[in-house]
Amino acid sequence: METNQKADGTQQEAGLKALTQRTGYSLKQENGQRRYGGPPPNWDGPPPERGSEIFVGKLPRDLFEDELVPLCEKFGQIYEVRMMMDFNGNNRGYAFVTFSNRQEAKNAMKQLNNHEIRPGRLLGVCPSVDNCRLFVGGIPKCKRREEILSEMSKVTEGVSDVIVYPSAADKNKNRGFAFVEYESHRAAAMARRKLLPGTTPILLLL
Template sequence: MECGEDVQCERWINAVNPVNKAALMSWVKETGTNLIQINGQRKYGGPPPDWVGAAPPSGSEVFIGKLPQDIYEDKLIPLFESVGKIYEFRLMMTFSGLNRGFAYARYNNRRNAQAAIASLNGYEVQKGHRIVVCRSTEKCELCVDGVPCRLEQGELKSALQEVTSGLVDLSLYPSPTKKRELLAVVKYNSHRAAAMAKKVLVEDSLRLYGQKLSVDWLKPDIKQKLRNSSPKAIIAHEDPGWTILCTPVEQLVDKKKTGQLKTRGCMVEFLNVICRKMQLGAPVFLTNLVAVSPEGVMRFWYQVVIPRYPLPFSGYTWVVPDKMGLLNEHDQAKESVAQQVLKTLGCSLV
């Protein structure tokens, strides 16, 4: 975007609903209220400045819907505080500075949340605008569908923990909608953590091994289907190109050669042996050094393409410098990556 376009965009944003924005800023200054905007929402509290003790229990939050888009916290927080003490208030925002038509108010206890529903549901906040106030479902579970069948539970959990916070549990099931793929049920420690995770994963178009995943709330019908199936980390398929290798390594390669490979640490050579035995073609490695820590630990991006394997392997690996100087840094990275690919294929040196 050119500089002139940036200025025009800023002018347009500032021109949207200027009177109510000015009123909000005046209220914030007068009351000393601290509002923090992050990831498409503006938040007060969580906890508020004078809060003492643990967070409120489940059932203390209400959902507020059908809000006029030009109304802000200077009107909403005093209204909802009129029925009880607010622990946290979250208003969903658009890029232009209008609200998205809904918000969440979390009270200090369930009783005040029930009072808010009783007294404010149907309340006319502006002429002709009656809001909806109801109990927040506080959903904490996401459904991540389309997970590659070769991915292990621990690998997926690590990948999600890198980009989201509050993950407490993860289970893998055969996908009820996508053949040869898995569905993950991911549980977070709060509705807010789950909502933030959903936003990040959807907006970042999460991909694993080049495969795009679909992310949504775990719906009751899907949950019921999963209750009738057992969690499953690996699925074997009839298509040879999708087969997860479960044959013992000693049946694939000569034990003496396996011992030699293990002694020399030649994971790349061992991966070549396995790929030949599986008739997948020789793997092609791409490595790129992207960062070096103060201690000298190197971070590499990698991609491994195996000609007759359906998807490439890609990601990051960390390498500690070889003090003996037997391998250069890229060869070290390839060794590390080959070991990861072997693990994904179900192989290990024994």
């Protein structure tokens, strides 16, 4: 069994190496996911518009970028693939694929949903929930918006705004919660991952 696992691992590494050499994209492991691209080589300009990312589910657990990328490339230029990984080196059954624009993502979603990627294995593809907002509870009611914004900016990256609602009883106090806006869905997801182990209850709104 160990020999087979080692052979599979070597085969996987060879496939990923061949992919990155062909495309020039980078491949990085970080925080339980592996990022392919983001941005791709020679990309000039801002990231793709919102709505350019799709969720690809029902992936065989031993499928990787060298199999998924060529399939997605048929529908447009890939900006980034984020494949969720477990501790054993397998994928978690889903990935996020960002195309260069919304129309390419729409076409890919239409063609790839229920696509038989392997015998008897049909993909489940839908729009990615591209939410950039976190709900933060347990905030001292005396904290003002500027203070919350400052504190959240110190502990997380990409904060763009904080929305606070005043208490009905006392307009000088907040209701004990706030919505924190981030520059991107990825920044919000990274902030949620960073804050969850702490004492502040955080919930990513979907």
